[in-house]
Each structure stands twice: as structure tokens, then as C-alpha cells.
Amino acid sequence: MSVVTExxxxxxxxxxxIKGRFDFAKHQAFRESYEHLHPKPDxxxxxxxxxxxxxxxxLGMLLLLRDHAGGENAEIRLTHANTDVRKILxxxxxxQIFDVV
Amino acid sequence: MSVVQPMFETLTILIAEDSAADRMLLSxxxxxxxxxxLTASNGxxxxxxxxxxxxxxxxxxxxMPVMDGFEAARQIxxxxxxxxxxxxxxxxxxxxxxxxRCLEAGGDDFLAKPYNQVIxxxxxxxxxxxxxxxxxxxxxxxxxxxxxxYLLNEQRVAxxxxxxxxxxxxxxxxxxxxxxxxxxxxNGDLLLAAFTPAGDMHVLLGDFTGHGLPAxxxxxxxxxxxxxxxxxxxxxxxxxxEMNAKLKxxxxxxxxxxxxxxxxxxxxxxxxVWNGGxxxxxxxxxxxxxxxxxxxxxxxxxxxxxxAFDDRTEVYPMAVGDRVFLLSDGVIDTCDANxxxxxxxxxxxVFAANCDPQRLFEEIEQALRDFRGEARDDxxxxxxxxxxxxxxxxxxxxxxxxxxxxxxDWSVSFEFRAATLKRFxxxxxxxxxxxxxxxxxxxxxxxxxxxxELYSNALEHGVLGLDSSLKRDACGFARYYQxxxxxxxxxxxxxxxxxxxxxPKEEGGRLTVRVEDSGKGxxxxxxxxxxxxxxxxxxxxxSLIRQLGRNANWxxxxxxxxxxxxWDALA
Numbered sequence: 001m002s003v004v005t006e007x008x009x010x011x012x013x014x015x016x017x018i019k020g021r022f023d024f025a026k027h028q029a030f031r032e033s034y035e036h037l038h039p040k041p042d043x044x045x046x047x048x049x050x051x052x053x054x055x056x057x058x059l060g061m062l063l064l065l066r067d068h069a070g071g072e073n074a075e076i077r078l079t080h081a082n083t084d085v086r087k088i089l090x091x092x093x094x095x096q097i098f099d100v101v
Numbered sequence: 102m103s104v105v106q107p108m109f110e111t112l113t114i115l116i117a118e119d120s121a122a123d124r125m126l127l128s129x130x131x132x133x134x135x136x137x138x139l140t141a142s143n144g145x146x147x148x149x150x151x152x153x154x155x156x157x158x159x160x161x162x163x164x165m166p167v168m169d170g171f172e173a174a175r176q177i178x179x180x181x182x183x184x185x186x187x188x189x190x191x192x193x194x195x196x197x198x199x200x201x202r203c204l205e206a207g208g209d210d211f212l213a214k215p216y217n218q219v220i221x222x223x224x225x226x227x228x229x230x231x232x233x234x235x236x237x238x239x240x241x242x243x244x245x246x247x248x249x250x251y252l253l254n255e256q257r258v259a260x261x262x263x264x265x266x267x268x269x270x271x272x273x274x275x276x277x278x279x280x281x282x283x284x285x286x287x288n289g290d291l292l293l294a295a296f297t298p299a300g301d302m303h304v305l306l307g308d309f310t311g312h313g314l315p316a317x318x319x320x321x322x323x324x325x326x327x328x329x330x331x332x333x334x335x336x337x338x339x340x341x342x343e344m345n346a347k348l349k350x351x352x353x354x355x356x357x358x359x360x361x362x363x364x365x366x367x368x369x370x371x372x373x374v375w376n377g378g379x380x381x382x383x384x385x386x387x388x389x390x391x392x393x394x395x396x397x398x399x400x401x402x403x404x405x406x407x408x409a410f411d412d413r414t415e416v417y418p419m420a421v422g423d424r425v426f427l428l429s430d431g432v433i434d435t436c437d438a439n440x441x442x443x444x445x446x447x448x449x450x451v452f453a454a455n456c457d458p459q460r461l462f463e464e465i466e467q468a469l470r471d472f473r474g475e476a477r478d479d480x481x482x483x484x485x486x487x488x489x490x491x492x493x494x495x496x497x498x499x500x501x502x503x504x505x506x507x508x509x510d511w512s513v514s515f516e517f518r519a520a521t522l523k524r525f526x527x528x529x530x531x532x533x534x535x536x537x538x539x540x541x542x543x544x545x546x547x548x549x550x551x552x553x554e555l556y557s558n559a560l561e562h563g564v565l566g567l568d569s570s571l572k573r574d575a576c577g578f579a580r581y582y583q584x585x586x587x588x589x590x591x592x593x594x595x596x597x598x599x600x601x602x603x604x605p606k607e608e609g610g611r612l613t614v615r616v617e618d619s620g621k622g623x624x625x626x627x628x629x630x631x632x633x634x635x636x637x638x639x640x641x642x643x644s645l646i647r648q649l650g651r652n653a654n655w656x657x658x659x660x661x662x663x664x665x666x667x668w669d670a671l672a
Contacts, residue, residue: 024311052440053440055434056308056310056311056359056430057310057311057355059310059357060310060311060354060355060356060357061355063354063355063357063404064354064355067354072406072409084442090397091378091379091380091397091430092359092378092397092400092401093377093378093397093398093399093400093401094400096399096400097400097404097405
């Protein structure tokens with residue numbers, strides 16, 4: 001699976017791991033990974049350790065997740081991004097609305 | 102493909118067999134299996150029967166008089182064209198070479214004599230499956246082709262409409278060079294340029310998320326805001342705020358537009374930049390041969406809500422001949438066969454190797470081809486150079502009213518206080534008001550330039566107390582504008598007053614503009630003693646005002662500026 005999800009035992013945190021190219025092909029899987037969780041987790045982490053590339057539709061998907069998680073109050077961490085992916089996040093200044101660590 | 106095909110379909114089957122006994126035997130077997138039968142006793146008859154009645158499947162004897170089965174098979178296949186008409190050879194031949202010939206001639210299978218009914222039925226069924234598969238493939242191929250044509254036509258129409266909007270600007274100005282795929286719009290790329298009333302040039306290179314129609318739909322409203330606000334004299338900050346708010350309102354959450362917006366001022370010799378999400382642009386200084394990166398500092402348009410949007414811009418000095426180069430992410434995101442990105446370093450190597458600026462685009466394209474092995478069609482590049490203000494001819498504004506209701510004897514006063522000065526740009530309103538006076542329309546550019554200078558002097562040197570001598574060199578120039586933003590943000594009190602007075606005078610009239618500010622004023626005599634027009638970066642405003650307006654004078658220790666415009670009888 002190129003999109004793997006893991007909910008913490010207390011149900012408060014969702015970790016979504018992306019493998020390979022993060023682009024429109026993962027749209028469906030990415031949305032399904034968080035849309036049907038009840039109760040809605042308070043914290044979200046997108047693990048980009050195995051993401052090789054990220055295009056603008058992936059940035060759009062991250063915005064959808066942010067919207068789902070509460071918009072401006074959302075707490076979303078983008079973790080373990082490689083250098084190329086970090087560059088893309090930096091150019092689009094997504095660090096201003098996501099916690100890139 | 103609109104209905105589900107039944108599992109069994111009655112076929113019309115042509116049996117070509119020269120032996121009457123065999124022909125009858127085969128016919129009765131096939132009929133008993135539920136099919137319709139046509140018969141022929143040689144190849145020529147078979148071809149003719151096929152031509153007239155188009156059977157769906159053929160059972161063909163190899164050896165026949167007049168025309169043998171091989172030739173008949175070739176002719177039938179040719180007549181059938183793309184439709185699959187399976188031909189099963191009936192043969193008593195047993196050597197493999199002869200059997201192979203059956204298939205080479207276009208046969209799809211063969212059946213050895215004497216006939217085995219069960220095998221014959223199975224083969225007819227199998228061939229029928231193949232035949233229907235082929236028909237489905239053809240139908241779907243044609244459907245895709247129709248949809249594709251339809252889509253291309255839609256794109257052509259959409260593009261034609263869009264071009265009317267997009268090219269209402271000044272992309273053809275002599276200082277702009279650009280390279281864009283004709284269908285860049287459908288890659289989400291957008292390039293716009295327009296003159297402000299004062300003769301500055303606004304340029305936008307944008308890149309919407311995604312491809313195709315979704316990427317193109319946001320372009321139209323964005324272009325409208327860009328052209329509308331630029332023509333009215335709004336600055337970058339107001340235009341950006343409006344574009345962001347509009348896109349945020351109309352686009353779905355996952356769509357946004359990366360954009361770089363420029364304001365080139367030919368009179369001031371400067372460029373103002375805002376970059377949200379685009380790759381670095383470059384300001385190339387001819388004198389030093391240095392390239393200053395114009396970095397993305399903000400989120401793309403359409404992501405943040407209006408109250409969180411950051412419209413701060415940066416200002417750099419530009420000399421005549423200096424160039425600003427912008428590009429879309431198609432350039433640095435080009436991948437080679439191993440998924441390596443072209444990247445910024447390779448782009449900078451192309452810059453470094455470039456000798457003739459006129460060939461920069463071609464050299465970048467060549468580098469991309471060498472890297473990737475083929476050209477990409479979603480690469481946009483634009484280069485804007487600074488010319489002498491006089492080298493550009495501004496398009497004459499178009500007015501739609503008749504002039505019958507032109508106001509000729511009036512005055513009005515405004516006072517803009519701190520909270521307003523922070524966010525609001527009154528110049529477009531003032532200009533619009535003044536252009537109700539027909540006699541002033543011929544000098545709208547000069548009028549706007551003078552208003553803009555008077556207003557920014559009153560705000561920056563008066564209310565904010567900034568020292569224009571800071572702008573003496575490039576480094577101070579940037580500091581000046583940073584400081585301007587900081588002080589404006591912290592502004593608590595102060596005002597700028599604008600008084601406009603229009604009086605008729607013989608056949609024409611006179612406009613008096615008086616601008617007052619709450620600042621400390623300046624040493625009027627010392628500033629006026631300077632020669633008109635220097636090449637310094639600082640203090641340009643005053644000489645510009647003295648050149649473009651009449652009877653410019655400063656009073657109240659420099660806190661009040663006054664300038665007049667005259668017009669004669671209208672033709």
C-alpha cells in the first residue's frame with residue numbers, strides 16, 4: 001500500500017504514511033485515510049519518509065486534510081521529508097501553515 | 102456498448118467449399134447450431150457473397166477452383182477492413198507448412214477434415230468472442246477519439262475567449278519577451294501584463310494547481326482582477342489582496358495559484374516584487390552581472406483567508422537594461438529518465454554560460470532537452486527589461502461616456518488618517534474622480550504620476566518620517582522599503598490631506614492639487630536648489646513633480662505641496 005494509516009491506541013492521533021510519488025494518483029487513498037474516522041483525531045501526522053516527490057496536487061491534498069482537521073486551527077505535522085520534498089514545501093511556504101519537522 | 106451482449110448470438114456464416122457433399126454436410130451442422138448459412142463453391146463466389154451480405158464469420162476450404170481459399174481470405178480480410186471477420190480454414194492438408202500458409206493468408210484458425218461437430222461449435226464460439234472483443238475495442242477507440250475531438254474543440258473555444266481577456270494587456274510591449282506553450286492555460290500557467298495609469302508595468306506569472314479545465318477556470322477571474330485593478334491605478338498590495346480573496350472565495354480547498362507579481366516603475370527605476378509559491382525569479386543587473394534571486398516568501402494565492410493574507414512586497418532598484426526573469430516550475434521540475442530533477446543549480450549553470458541575453462530562453466530549452474531527452478510543453482518563461490520611460494508608448498485609455506456631463510467648477514477635500522493610511526490606497530478613487538473632467542484625460546498618466554508622488558512623499562517622508570537619502574544605494578533601497586512597512590504597521594496617528602480644485606478658465610480649465618501632511622516638513626530651499634532630474638535613486642519624486650505638473654511649490658516648511666494642471670478647449 002502506498003498510503004498507510006495508523007491510529008494511536010487512544011484514538012487521538014492519526015499518522016498517514018506516504019510511499020513513492022505523492023501525486024494525484026494517491027488522491028482517493030489519501031482522502032479515505034482520514035475522512036471516515038470517528039471520533040475525529042485531534043492530531044494528524046503525515047509521514048513523508050518514503051515519499052520521493054510531491055507535486056502541486058499533493059499540496060492541494062494537504063490543504064484538504066487541513067480543512068478537514070479544522071482549517072486554521074488544525075494541528076498537522078509533516079515529518080521526515082527528504083531534501084527534494086522539503087524544497088517543494090519551502091517554495092510553496094507550506095511551513096507557514098503546517099508543522100514541518 | 103450501450104447494451105449487454107447476449108451470450109449467444111445467431112451469426113451469419115459463409116461456407117466456401119467446392120465439394121457439394123461437404124458443403125451440404127457442413128451447412129446442416131452449422132444450421133443445427135443455430136446460425137444462418139450462406140454458401141459459395143469457390144473463392145470468387147465467396148468474395149462476392151461477402152461483399153454483398155457481410156457474413157460475420159467464414160468457413161473456407163483451402164483448395165478450390167477459380168480462386169483458392171488463400172486468395173479469397175486475403176480479399177475478404179481487405180474488404181472487412183478494421184472489423185474482425187474470423188476465417189476458419191477447412192483443410193485436409195496436414196503438413197505444417199500448408200497449415201501455416203492458411204494463417205499467413207489471413208486465416209484465424211483451421212479445422213481438419215473430417216469435421217468434428219463439437220470442435221467446430223467450440224471454434225465458432227471462440228472466434229465469435231474474439232470478433233466481439235475486436236468490435237468493442239473499435240467502438241471504444243472511436244468513442245475516445247470523439248471525446249478527444251470534443252475536448253480539443255472545447256479547449257479551443259475556451260482559449261479563444263480567454264485570449265480576448267488575457268491579451269487585453271501589454272504582453273507585446275517591446276520590453277517583454279516570453280515563451281509559453283499555446284495551451285499553457287490548460288497546464289494552469291498564466292501570464293499577464295498591463296500598464297498602470299502612471300505608466301508603470303504590472304506583470305503576473307501564475308501557476309494554478311493541476312491540469313486541464315480545472316486549472317484553467319481560475320484564470321479568468323484572476324485576469325479580470327489583475328487588469329481591472331491595474332488600470333484603475335491600484336498598487337500590488339491591493340491587487341494581491343483582492344486576487345487572494347477572490348480565489349479563496351471561488352476555488353475548492355485543494356486548488357490555489359502560485360504567482361509572482363511585479364511592478365516595474367520606469368520613472369523610479371525600481372521593481373516591486375511579491376512571490377507566493379513560484380520558483381525563484383531573478384533580477385539581473387547588467388552593471389554588476391549579478392543575479393538577485395526573487396524568492397518565494399508567501400503562500401500561494403487562494404490558500405489563506407483575507408485577514409491572514411500577507412501582501413508585503415520587496416522593492417529593488419533597477420537600471421535601464423536590467424532584466425527580471427521569471428519561470429514556471431516546469432523548468433526546474435523537469436525529470437530525467439531516473440527521476441532526477443533539473444533543479445536550480447543546472448538552471449544557474451545555464452545562466453552562467455549565457456553570453457547573449459537574447460538567446461537565454463533557447464539555451465534553457467536546449468538544456469532541458471539535453472537533460473530529459475525531449476521537450477516539455479508546460480514550461481513558461483518571461484523576461485521583462487527596464488527601458489527609458491520615453492521608449493514605451495502607453496495605450497490610450499478608452500472612455501465610454503459622451504462628455505456632456507463633465508463637471509467644471511468644484512473642489513473637494515479629503516483627510517486620510519492613520520488607520521486608513523495603513524491599508525487603503527486612495528489614488529484610484531482620486532484619479533477616477535479627476536478623469537470625469539474630460540480636459541484632464543489627455544494627461545491622465547502625468548496626473549496619476551504626480552498624485553502618486555505627492556501622496557507617497559506625504560506618507561513616507563511626512564507621516565512616516567523616512568529619510569529619502571537612505572535610497573542612495575541598492576542596499577539602502579531595500580532597507581528603506583522594509584522600514585516603510587515596519588513604520589506603517591506601527592502607525593498610530595498622523596494624516597494626509599488632499600485638496601482638489603477644478604475651475605473653468607476661458608475655453609479650458611485649471612486643476613489645483615494640494616497635499617498636506619502631519620510630518621515634520623523639510624528644508625524646501627535646499628531641496629529646490631538641486632538640479633531637476635539627477636540619476637540618484639533618491640529624491641526623484643520632487644523633480645518628477647516639477648517636470649510633469651506646473652507651478653509646483655512647497656510651503657509650510659515642506660508640509661504642503663501644491664501643483665497645477667491646465668487644459669485648453671477640447672477639439
